[in-house]
Amino acid sequence: MSIPLALLEENARKIRALEQELRENELLSDPKIQFLLKTINEARNQRIFDSKLEHLFEFLKMFNTDAQRTYDSFRPYGPEVLLNQGDLHLLDQMDGVKFSIDPDKLLTGALVLGPQGMGKSRLITSICKQLSIIRPDIKVLILDPKNGFSSLSVFRHLDLGKMSFDLSSPLGVEQDNYITEFMPILANITSVIFGVDFFNRAVDDSLSQLRGYGGDTTLCLKDIYESLAKFKPKSFRTQGYLDAAKFGLSQLLGPSNIFSCRKGLSLDWLFGENTVINARCLTGEVECKGLLNYLLFWLYQKYRNVSETKVIKHLLIIDDSTRFVGVPNTFHSEKRTSPLGHILAVLRSAGVAVMFATQIPSQIDPAVLALSRNMFVVGNINGENNLRVLQSYMSLTPEQKSSILRFQKRESLAFISGSAWSRPVHGWVPFVPDEAEGDVNITDCSNMIVPWHSLTEVPKSEAPKPIKQVSNVNTALDKLLLDCIHYPYSKVREHIDRMGVSVRVYETAVNSALQEGYLLHSMSGKSVYLIPTKQTYDKFNVPVPYERSVSVEHSFYVGLAAHLSKQCKGLKVQTETPAGQKGATIDVTLINGKAEMFAVEITLNTGNLLSNAAKLQDTSYKKIVWLTKDAASAKAVKAYFNKITSLPNELIDKFEYSHFSKFNSFLKKGIV
Structure with a gap:
């Protein structure tokens, strides 16, 4: 029913008055307001008009009530179209709009500032948990001198006192x-x-x-x-x-x-997984600076000659960072340039980002301040020197600087360099619930370390001795390679027990095998596997079991999936089943006692997911299992398919996601 002519003029007057009030409150450009105004103008009957007009009045009333309760010197707020620019959720603006960015924006470095207990660790925990899902390719290392990140159960935890x-x-x-x-x-x-x-x-x-x-x-x-x-x-x-x-x-x-x-400890191994290092054993400032500088120097030497990238490979997070990157000591009023400046600049261009968390920003090394382009303030910051750093960093007005003194717990201010919204965003850090208390599972890496003894206490080798030692190493190497051929899915301790050698001899043999290309080191969750290469099989004239595979590592995990499946009674297992397309195969096919077929696809990354999924269309498999090396990768695969729109829903409904550490229980519950 159309609106009577007598009401049209009255409705137009109401709209003009409402638009004027919205304009005075800087709300007219809000996307929600624009949508409601458009709906009102296009209303075909009075009932719809009155309903949408009431929504607008409620919105304006809520805004006026909020403005009367709390005055915010950080207005105007950023619009949703400029704040929602990626998948990494940083905070919720005061008006409820989510502030999200592309994770690679953190490549230019970040500072997380705020007093203890106000939410810095929750913000960092939120970022880490999100990255493990949306960007599992980013390897995160946290130096944790206060044991504040033990709740990150998806991370590997190490004790620095044993390293x-x-x-x-x-x-x-x-x-x-x-x-x-x-x-x-x-x-x-x-x-x-x-x-x-x-x-x-x-x-x-x-x-x-x-x-x-x-x-x-x-x-x-x-x-x-x-x-x-x-x-x-x-x-x-x-x-x-x-x-x-x-x-x-x-x-x-x-x-x-x-x-x-x-x-x-191998630093390649250390940086190869998401890791929290419990550094409570560090007591001196020189020890802290030495550890961080050495880790950054090693990364600098590794990546100094690689081509420039804008994609993050590694993220280092330094908690309580004033002890690690405090203002350098000087003597006789002599100022010295910190070596961190050049190192951080090179690492940034190579894809290594560093995030520093501290309570005292004025005591941070000037080189770190200058090269960290993003800032988060969580809770109230005191001290004129500290506030002056914040003011110059984010171009705050005196009123905005003073308001930081009144910040509450989890109340935050974020400034992201290069984001679509060029002003600081005032809001709340996402709430991260505490995980159930329990003992942290500390990974034991003591078998990778040989204790120190002085080089002067060991006599220099005579001429015949090196030959004997090389022979011993080669013998241990041959034992290791043969053991890996016959027992490819064994754990480290099982290899050592069968070889009958010490941990030191075993580690020497492993290092030789890795350097000479006989073995590949691979980790699936917390399990370490040594994968024999084609060179190893050729050395002992043994047929290569995976000549048709795209990669040795992929073929190894196909074999591991088949090996685990064969442990379940009542399952028929077949590998490399033709998929109908020319040259396409299914990694592992399972058939249970009910004659139901299941496909298992091994995926080591998210690069070829779409093409692998396409070959499974119009097949008779009841379920299609995407099997990954760890839980984070499984979540990333699931997130990828949840967003994809080019595959039919009936195909995606067949998808299941698992990883090797849970594959046995998955088989028993979902297939057998």
């Missing part, structure tokens, strides 16, 4: 140059101005001892300290420089064994 690092260079980097280039950074960390020459001489001496050592080992900072102790300067001044170098390095070594070992 040690040597000075092994990344693959492809010359070892001697790698150690020498670290010495100026070491001098900066230990505040040794005139002792760099002593560090370089100690490196030369340690390398000389290493070449004469009769075993497989590496250098560490403890070796350099031992070499410093042998020097005997001729003048009082140089003796002072040497004493300063020894004292500074002793501060870095500290009471722990973080930099004292004959063989340390």
Whole structure:
């Protein structure tokens, strides 16, 4: 029923008055308001007109009530079309609009600021949990000196007190140059101005001892300290420089064994998975700075020559970062440039992002402040020096700066450089519920570390000894390779028990096999697998079981899925089943006692999901299982198919998602 002519003029008057009030309150550009106004103007009867007009009045009333209760100096708020620019949800603006960004925006570095207990850890936890789902390719490492991230159950947890690092260079980097280039950074960390020459001489001496050592080992900072102790300067001044170098390095070594070992933890292994390092054992500022600088230096050496990218590969999160990147110590009012500036700039261009969390922003290294382009303030920040950092960073007005003093718990201010909304966003950090309390499962990595002993305590090898040692290593290597061929799905301890060797001999054999290309190291959840390559089978004249596979690792996991399936009674298992298309195959086909068919597709990444799914159309499989190496990858695959629109719904309804650690229980519950 159309609107009577007598009411049209009255309705137009109401609309004009309402638009004026919306304009005065800066609400006219709101997308919801625009939609309601359009609906009112197009209303065909009075009932619809009155209903939509009432909605507008309720919206305006709610806005006026909120404005009377709380005055917000950060108005105007950002519109939804400019705030919702990606999949990573950072916070909810005060008006309820979600602020989401592309995760790669964090590549330019970030600062998370706020007092203890106000929500910094919840914000970081929220970001980490989201990244593990939407971007499992980003590997996150958290340095946690306060044990504040034990709730991240999907992460691997390590205890720094049981870890040690040597000075092994990344693959492809010359070892001697790698150690020498670290010495100026070491001098900066230990505040040794005139002792760099002593560090370089100690490196030369340690390398000389290493070449004469009769075993497989590496250098560490403890070796350099031992070499410093042998020097005997001729003048009082140089003796002072040497004493300063020894004292500074002793501060870095500290009471722990973080930099004292004959063989340390592999950093490739450390950065290969989402990891939380419990660093409560760190007590000194020099130890903290030394650890962070060394980890960043190793990444810098690994990626310094790669092509520039705008996609994040690694994200490092440093909690309580003032101890790790505090203002450098200076002497005689002499200002020194921090080495972190150049390192962070190179890492950014290589896809490595770093996020620093602290309560005292004014005490952060100026190089870190200058190169961190994104900022989050969670809770109230006190102190004029701290507020001045925030004001200059986000171009705050004096009124906005003062309002930060009154922030409540989880109340946040976020500034993202390069986002569509160029102003700070005022809102609330997403609520992350506490997980059920329980013991954190600490991954034991002690079998990867060889304790330290002095190189001078071991006699130099005589001429015949290296031949004997190489023979022993080759014998252990052959045992390892044969064991991996006959028992490809065994765990580390099972290999060691069958070989009948020590952990040290086993680790030496593994390293040799990896370097020579006989084995591939792969992780599925917390399980470590050593995958024999075609070169290994050729060495022993054994037929290669996966010549037709796209990749050795993919073929290995196809075999693992078939092996696990065969453990279930009543299941017929077939691999590489033709799918109808030319050359296309199904990784594993399962048939249960009811003659129902199930397809299992192994996926190591999300790159070819659409093409793999397309080959499964018009097939008679009851269910299609996407099997991944870990839970995070399974969630990423599920998220991908939930968003896809090019596949028919009846096909997607058949999809199930699992990972190897849960595959046995999945088979028993869903297939057998």
